[in-house]
Amino acid sequence: MIGARFALYPMTADFVPVILKALEAMSEFPLERKTDDISTFLSGEEGTLFKALAAAFEQASAGGEHVVMSLTLSRGCPGEPGEDRCDPTPAQAEAARPEPRASGPQVACQFSLYPLGLAGYMEVIYQQVAAAQRSGAVKVVPQHFCTRLEGPLAAVLGQLRTAFDQAAVHTPHVVIHATLSAHSPTGR
Template sequence: MTNQNQACTKSDIAGASFSIHPMSDSFISIIKDALEKTDTSKVYVKTDDVTTTVRGKLVHIFDVTKAIFLHAASTGEHVAFQATYSLGCPGDSQGEAYMETDDAPLNTESIKDIEQYVAAKFSLYPLGGGNYMDVIYDQIEAMKEYVNVSPAHYSTRLDGDASDIFRGLEQVFTATVERGSSHTVMTVSISANSPSHKGNGADE
């Protein structure tokens, strides 16, 4: 039986657990190449038979996950990406957290010229706060600065360039943390190069 009385301590350790699925017979090489092209030296990384986990500073968590996705999507194959981002209470173990690194992202240069239309959905969960729905609505509105935003069941849909979407996701996640959420969680699903994407950037 798990301990229900664990201490809730302040933690700046961020993490993401993600899966990437290239719809291709070459999915193994696509995933391996994307990982090899991404500099992960400022985060903790562990891959098992279900997901890959990265831990460290929030700026590097988004930098690494964005780069891995973009490198895979740049092959032109249909790629699906799912991730859960988390920061805060009930905290995280300090070991292997890479929190002593600086804040300079390592993959900006390698992905700056990759233009990739994607469709995405995200859900934001500011746990441990007060008026959480106000926080969610405010951040959905803030996403409109970066990409096209539309409602969807149980989530919010985003359409636009992948770099813009990741930039917006990082900003709204950070803003949620700064508004006092003691534990912030975000789930994200992204699709690139889907056969259902029209040329104008909308789904059929």
């Protein structure tokens, strides 16, 4: 089990229905979910959680307006003892899951990977940025304090999941912070 917390920011005066429809798009997924006035917490099986995030963001961006998602992913956090989502468990094997389809809206994403409790954490981060570049699934641009990914939503989320899983091979406590944007009216 992993956990996530995300917030949606639709750039439209009619933002409430956009957010509510995006949250409704996750209702088919068996996850623990709690929404408050700032964000939504999710916890559950990793593949299901990533599918739910994709469904929510795809729904939020369906109207073509600029929308942003702020996302934190966590696994193996020792801060909540006794919680399944905090028990360090090995990442799902890469061969056990299909490659993400190049579907969904085109998105830009800035993400930071934190393999916590690991002396050689920078090497793990460098490995995952290099792996994303080699994959060819998305455009990868190193930036200050983060790495930028550009491509279809499914491919971008697939790269985040791969980095998350591969970092967990080295340490049980891994966090990713990501900001995703679709339909931005500005260029880079």
